[in-house]
Amino acid sequence: MTQTAPSAAATAKDDPGRRRLWMIMVLGALTAVAPLSIDMYLPALPSLAEDLGTGPVQTQLTLTACxxxxxxxxxxxxxxxxxxxxxxxxxxxxxxxxxxxxLCVAAPTVETLIALRLVQGATGAAGIVIARAIVQDLYDGVAAAKFFALLMLVNGLAPILAPAVGGQLLRLMPWPGVFAVLAGIGVALFLASLAGLGETLPPGRRQTGGLRATAATFRTLVADRSFVGHGLASGLAFAAMFTYIAGSPFVLQDIYGLSPQAFSLVFGVNSVGIVAAGQVSGVLAGRVALRRLLGVGLAIVAAGAIGLLAVVLAGGGLYPVLTALFLVAAGQGLIGPNATALALSGRPPQVAGTASALLGVSQFALGGAAAPLAGIAGPDTAVPMALAIAALAFLAVAATASAARSRGTASLVSG
Incomplete structure (x- = not known):
């Protein structure tokens, strides 16, 4: 573990009790901003499209904008x-x-909602990227992978609970009510951060030099083959997951006839798979090389992607599709903590935020580009979603192979 400030050390080492638990809960909740913002209104996408008089592609653009x-x-x-x-x-x-x-509550048109969702995502991103940087301030390598896995116990609840909560909210109120709940969550996260998180990057370790120094850091990271390879592997796998997130409400509800509540249950089961795989990763980190754990996760996602494409092309039924989607989701629990730890390992504290930002940009930019592909052929076919997930899984495997050939990787993956 790396100590960077008295408050950080006290949080992570000297006080391993309540304060550490609180930090895990708050950081985990901050990294859950994305699934909360996206998953909670997934069951409402069909009704949102009908209410705003638009189609699935435009509706999915509200996901893409976020x-x-x-x-x-x-x-x-x-x-x-x-x-x-x-x-x-x-x-x-x-x-x-x-x-x-x-403000999303009062959006009168889909175009307005798309614009507000862009702002919502941009502001909520601070919690995600800074939470990762805080972890890197405190930990490195295997210790970081273990801590990221711990955070999945908290942020993994978001995709489990969010669709279920969204589905139940739809019984009580129209879709704008979901955004009112998200506003309340934002207030809660602000208060929790204010009360429970100290500063982990003291002034003496901060980046100086303004935009010139930031640009130089970006150039250094982009030239680092290990960082780029592991970042792309994480981002491409993340994009496969987002394609599933964007396409599954229409595929499972419109094609296979699931109700919003049944869809929420299925989504929750898949999220349990992510959490379970993440905890397996945390237990095995240090015993098994991080790169090997990452490879297993990618293999699970690839198997699910190939199975999904085969089932969809063959006109298979609901249960084979659900099995394949479970594999695509569960593998993320092994990919996320290990790819992130490998990419950030060895970075000095003054660039941890920038490195975390590049990882996040790759994940969400790729996810945003891939998500609309799920509905490009309309709501009556799952083939585009399956093709996109399979292609992204293949590219993620290729990126990991590239990172494994980098000179800096060998010392990082021995566990």
């Missing part, structure tokens, strides 16, 4: 946290997220 916002916001908030510390940009981001979520 994802693109999450990418842009991380690219801004990460470097800012290197220069000004973690706490101030985090609090500003969470306050702005609450306001943006509240």
């Amino acid at each position: 994802i693109v916002g999450l990418a842009i916001g991380q690219g801004v908030a990460g470097p800012l946290s290197d220069a000004f510390g973690r706490r101030r940009p985090l609090l500003i981001g969470m306050a702005a997220y609450a306001v943006a979520s509240l």
